[in-house]
Amino acid sequence: MDNAAKALEIAGGVLIAILIITLFVYMFNQVSYHQATQNMNIETQQLEEFNKKYEAYNKSILYGADVISVINMAISNNQTEIESSNNSTLENWTWNTHDPYYMNVEFKLIENLEPSIMEYDGIEDTEGTQVKFEESELEDFRLEKDTIYDISPENQSNIAIIMPSDGGVIVKDSPRLGKYYVATGAYEEFINRIFKCKKVGYHPRTGRINYMYFEEIDTSVEEETEIPGT
Helix, strand or coil: CHHHHHHHHHHHHHHHHHHHHHHHHHHHHHHHHHHHHHHHHHHHHHHHHHHHHHHCCCCCCEEHHHHHHHHHHHHHHHHHHHHCCCCCCCCCCCCCCCCCCCCEEEEECCCCECCEEEEEECCCCCCCEEECCCHHHHHHHCECCCCEECCCHHHHHHHHCCCCCCCCEEEEEECCCCEEEEEECHHHHHCCCEEEEEEEEECCCCCCEEEEEEEECCCCCCCCCCCCCC
16 A cells, blocks of 8 residues: 555656646747747838838839938938948948848939039138039939939949038049039939839848839820829
8 A cells, every 4th residue: 555655646746747847838838939929020010110111102103302212211221231230331331132131222314414513612612613524524423314223332423412412512622723523403403303113122031122113204295194292
């Protein structure tokens, strides 16, 4: 009887231990599942919020000002990615289109966009004089029709002229002569041109928007084009 009682006592202890371990494993799995579900929900919400910002510009009619807004968002997104990597500037960053967090924006014009070039004779010259550069000198600071531009570092000069700035963009500096040259007017013209979003791309793994393409619309031939705000 004593042996039988001890055997039952041992068996009961083992059973209780098994039940405790099983309960512990169950609770651990439940907590892990809850945490994973919570993380997934957060990631899904963040993805939806990210895509929603860009999808708002997936329109058949929008202004150049809207295209600039998308470009600014994309540049800011890429700068954040750069700061989280080993490189600290757009110039040093390896432009990797396969990066799941990379965002690119492309656009094409139907008419050339060439800024006015103002020459200033020193910092005390506040009026400036309009001049014309040779074609070769202006190449990096103009946007040509039927050419697709993106926001890669190679196109920084072109992109710079359509960005809002106080007084324009310095395109040439001649310290020896005490003169500098500023490109103006391109931003004011670009923001009033009419565009259409032609394509939106999503990263195949993350589902994030990683590409948008805009084309300028010829409003003179598209009679049914309804200009925003009219």
